[in-house]
Amino acid sequence: MLRTPRRDNLNRIVILNPKGGCGKSTLVTNIAACYAVRGATPAIMDFDPQGSAMAWLGRRPGDRPGIHGIDAHKRSIHATRSWQLRVPEDTDTLLVDSAAGISHDDLRELTRDSSSILVPVLPSMMDTHAASRIIADLLLVAKVNRNEQKLAVIANRTRKNTKSLAKLMRFLDSLGIPIIAVLRDSQNFVYAAEHGIGVHEMQPSRVRKDVEQIERIVTWLDGWQQRRQRGLEITGMRKSSISAAASAR
Ligand SMILES: Nc1ncnc2c1ncn2[C@@H]1O[C@H](COP(=O)(O)OP(=O)(O)OP(=O)(O)O)[C@@H](O)[C@H]1O
Numbered sequence: 001m002l003r004t005p006r007r008d009n010l011n012r013i014v015i016l017n018p019k020g021g022c023g024k025s026t027l028v029t030n031i032a033a034c035y036a037v038r039g040a041t042p043a044i045m046d047f048d049p050q051g052s053a054m055a056w057l058g059r060r061p062g063d064r065p066g067i068h069g070i071d072a073h074k075r076s077i078h079a080t081r082s083w084q085l086r087v088p089e090d091t092d093t094l095l096v097d098s099a100a101g102i103s104h105d106d107l108r109e110l111t112r113d114s115s116s117i118l119v120p121v122l123p124s125m126m127d128t129h130a131a132s133r134i135i136a137d138l139l140l141v142a143k144v145n146r147n148e149q150k151l152a153v154i155a156n157r158t159r160k161n162t163k164s165l166a167k168l169m170r171f172l173d174s175l176g177i178p179i180i181a182v183l184r185d186s187q188n189f190v191y192a193a194e195h196g197i198g199v200h201e202m203q204p205s206r207v208r209k210d211v212e213q214i215e216r217i218v219t220w221l222d223g224w225q226q227r228r229q230r231g232l233e234i235t236g237m238r239k240s241s242i243s244a245a246a247s248a249r
């Protein structure tokens, strides 16, 4: 089971796309580093058997702000599952990294109780097709309520505005799902991954554009409580207009 603990004040961010190599772990690590640099107390929960995010944490230099790691893929016979998946009390932001090729059941479990869901997409024809499928699965299988506005897409490794990216943008637009950032294809992300840091922790003049985009993501993530509140209001308004229409009949 992929469920993670509930806590009202925990910003629980799930990054997923069953397509391999689209940038899930890159996003998880860079967002976590951004929060850590800002003085927050983030944790990463890694469900991927490859353990890329855990390995990144292992490479993290000791003088950098700390990020707690939870190796959710590993199972222990010596501890209960909930003990293994426990999130420290002072954690305010939990980033959940997921594996490629997850099942429908896992998709439901992972997204339940999430405050935000990020889907990184590479703007190639095949990847945008796969992205349309995962968005459809999130809405129809995992029953993510669009009113809650917790779902967003990040275009990753873009070189230019391709036809397939434009098509994906139209599709998402028709569903009211935002593309909140466009990350360029940059060696800065590769360097950061190799050194256990985020682009926020690199020479500012070198990473300005990359930092700008990660900050756009974090700004959107920071609005999770307002988005949730707005979503509840929209759902409430819809319900009351339906019942008003029913009683007017
Ligand atoms: N914007 C980018 N620019 C350059 N390289 C990138 C970028 N995003 C990701 N990469 C590189 O692409 C590779 C795959 O990225 P990453 O591991 O984040 O994908 P993933 O979705 O987590 O993959 P998996 O499904 O295997 O877990 C990595 O080597 C990473 O450094």
Ligand SMILES: [Mg+2]
Pocket: 024, 025, 026, 048, 052, 053, 097, 098
């Ligand atoms: Mg990964």
